Amino acid sequence: MQITIRYFAAARAAAGADSTVVDVTADTTLGDLETTLARDNPDLRSVLARCSYLRDSIALCDRTVALGACETIDVLPPFAGG
Template sequence: MSAPPEEVPGPAGAVTVRYWAAARAAAGCDSDAVAPGTLADVLAEVRRRHAADPRFGLVLDMCSVLVSELAVGSRDQAAIDVGPDDVVDLLPPFAGGAIQLFSHLPQACLRMTSCD
């Protein structure tokens, strides 16, 4: 597992979005400070900020999301309020969880055998 993102204080009242592992690599930073709003708004803003790297959107779409250490799961992101000073953690799949990335491949590929 990667080291925790470096805490960089954002402006007072901002939402801190922390990136882990592949999300951090694609974002090119440990965290961002964004305006409060719904979770959908917050994620749209970080997607906009990192649109130059197409990997970011791909990783973001697969991340587990926590808001102030509570898992969001399949809840509607537009219905979740993210307030001032809340922390959003974006956790991409770790070992064993990355199969979704490759679900379009033949099963033989997923077993690390020849894909011919």
């Protein structure tokens, strides 16, 4: 399945893009996704380690949980004041 990854703030800067589309299976975990996204980008890898995620607008915190069927993952680095 194809998932749109939307980057915000520092994640956007590290990724060098507002968004990307990746092909994954429903059993891909959040941790697997992080590895895929940061494969050739050490700056992004560093940022992703501190990020929060939204899976189709619902918080996803456990990096060992499968993504399941979804359309969008939002990558949210820590923002000022929180």
